[in-house]
Amino acid sequence: MTERTIRTERPWSWKRFFFQWEWLLVIIFILIHVVNSTLSPYYLNINTFIRTPQSFLDKAFIVLPMTFVILLGNIDVSVGSTVALSSVIMAVAYNAGLPMPLAIVLCLAVSTACGLFNGILMVKYKELSAAIITISTMTIYRGFAYVILEDQASGGFPEWFSFLGWGNIAGFPVMLIVFTVCAFLFWILLHKTTFGRSLYGMGNSMNACRYSGIRTDRVILIVSLLTGLMAGFTALFLTSRMGSTRPNVAQGYELEVIAMVVLGGVSTSGGKGRIIGPILAVFIVGFLSYGLGLVNISAQVLLIIIGALLIVSVTVLNVRIRKRKKKIPA
């Protein structure tokens, strides 16, 4: 043993602790509440925080796996179509006589299959970019939804199905509870397991992982599968809230979801960011739109604000990375 020893702990640094993107998100989050409460005297109320999320949490389920996708340096724009297809198939199957519990299972099965299909294409045809593959499947899945239901609505679900989107358990919305559980599971998966570690590694250097014996194809398949599954969750909650479905539901969800992930500080080049950021971003965007609703500003303005936030976040994050890369030359 030599005398010099590499230390296994590093001193606590306030810079490292406070110079994190997530703190900025927390500040924005608080600011939004401050602004909202000045707009409406009834805003600051515990009920606001518990009830409001019901209005925006449906797409948040996809934000979780989309974080994984973007950490890998990939992108998936087919999720909105996946939601539509699985929702439509569930409605049509139910109206054709399938019992609702089985229709729900079918919905999740279809969405998972959609995700897995993306994954298989990505693994089989590595020369194609994930963007191209999912743009194709985006139109395919949406196309199938239209073929199955044509331009109609389908609904008439049993009474208890609306419980998913509207109901409460012990005073908390079902949706919020399920989302919290899912978020927790995804957090564990990403930050505590070997799977999460491989994911980060692959986002940073696919080749280094391959040469280190990581089963990279398997990781990609699992991520795609999870993306599909969570799109199925979104389909369930969305359909439950609306009471019926059409082939054009969840249009544009993919972009909103990707925007939230990027706003959450996940680098689009892969490998950087934590899941807490996108989760915060979900609530920021959600409460922001709620606040705009309070002062009767249309949803289109929200798009402008989200766009501006995105540009800010991407610029700030990139400047930070560029600064770090400015190393002293040897």
Add this chain to the structure above:
Amino acid sequence: MSEYILELKGVTKDFPGVRALDDVHFNVRTGEVHSIMGENGAGKSTFIKIITGVYTPDAGEIIYNGKPAVIRNTLDSQRLGIAAIYQHVTSYPDLSVTENIFIGHEKYNPYTRRIAWKELHARAAELLGQLESSFDPRVRMGSLSIAKQQIVEIAKALSVNARVIIMDEPTAALTNRESEELYKITENLKNNGAAVIFISHRMVDMFRLADRVTVFRDAKYINTWNRDEITHEKLVKAMVGREITQYFPKRNVHIRDEVLRAEHISRLGYFRDISFSLHRGEILAFTGLVGAGRTEVCEALYGITQYDEGHIYLDGEEIQIRHPKEAIDKGIGYLPEDRHGHGLVMDWELFKNISLALLEKFSRWKFIREDDEKKSAQELGDKLEIKAGTVFDKANTLSGGNQQKVIVAKLLTADLKVIILDEPTKGVDVGAKTAIFNIMGELAEMGYGIIMVSSEMPEVLGVSDRIVVMKEGRISAVLNTEETTQEEILHAALGEKKKVISHAE
């Protein structure tokens, strides 16, 4: 008129926290090859960047052609007639050779303002002809070998009538034969009155080419010698600042039973009929020209690619390896040639890099145990003497030699029997090379079977027990290191002889 075309006096350059160049002196005459040597981090790169105007010096003066010169940016240096050719060719791979040569100073038809292609192509061919190369200047740059791309870069320097040509590690990516051609070209340049500054790690380059040599160490100027004044040992000593008594610390290791055997493995288009055996405690070198298929064989053994035919036996049992994971589990580890791209996650902490190959060992029920990771990184890091402060240091903050040690540490986390090292000393400085050879010796002593792929002849002869020479995808000779010579290996690599030696039991 001064004796020197370019002279630097007392040049100093500071970066925040680091003095990259400290009172450096240098000069070069026309018609001379002046070699600069030094370990990685000695200040060579900064030095070039000062001359080419990428950096401006904080102190000292530059004298060009007898007059003080101010080089504020790269354009200034180009105007003075200074051109640099870098180790990693910085060209436009999708443009033609002609376009690459004349980019920035194309010739136009004066009336139509169209680029005068015919004239440019002819001029390009003429420049290439001067460099004794006769390939078509219309071909895409990216389709050429590195050696030819470098010739294009030199042609580019000629096209602007550069009087001072800097070559930064030009031979690093070349085979011996290609290097030899580059030497000839360099000599031609010199005879035609150019001043050549030649930067290289390789002693051979220096002894073959240089008229004078200047050594830098730790950002400081050490000395300048004429070639005939200096010996190999003296040069190494000047570079590392200490005497390296045994450049290749070969240990006497008892060679034990066979661990790995390949029988007639082939992969269509890459290698054919490869058979060899590897014993515990043995260092088996794979050598040959670049492109002879050495890396491909290793990658097939490690499961990165597959082989179509043949059998591989590990401890006498036939094995099938379809994925690197299977190779690691069975006991074969691989240190890839491209350590930045394939070996390390550059932006990752030390401990994460070290645990990556065997995450399951550092986890329970798939949950990662960071404490185990860090402890293991500390232990292995200390054992291999990795120069790092904490296990949180990022891989890209380490020097080449230390990065290589991190990859070795990664391999050591697994329970391996065979370790394959693909060009382990590439781009690593002298001191770190010795350290790597020491580690290899230790591993052999511990009973690993080691395969080392290397193009460096002295290295192959210095550390291996047996040498497998490959040529165009086939084994052209298996030689016993003690009984062979550099010439014999070269003959085999060029394919003039076939000789196979197995172990005399």
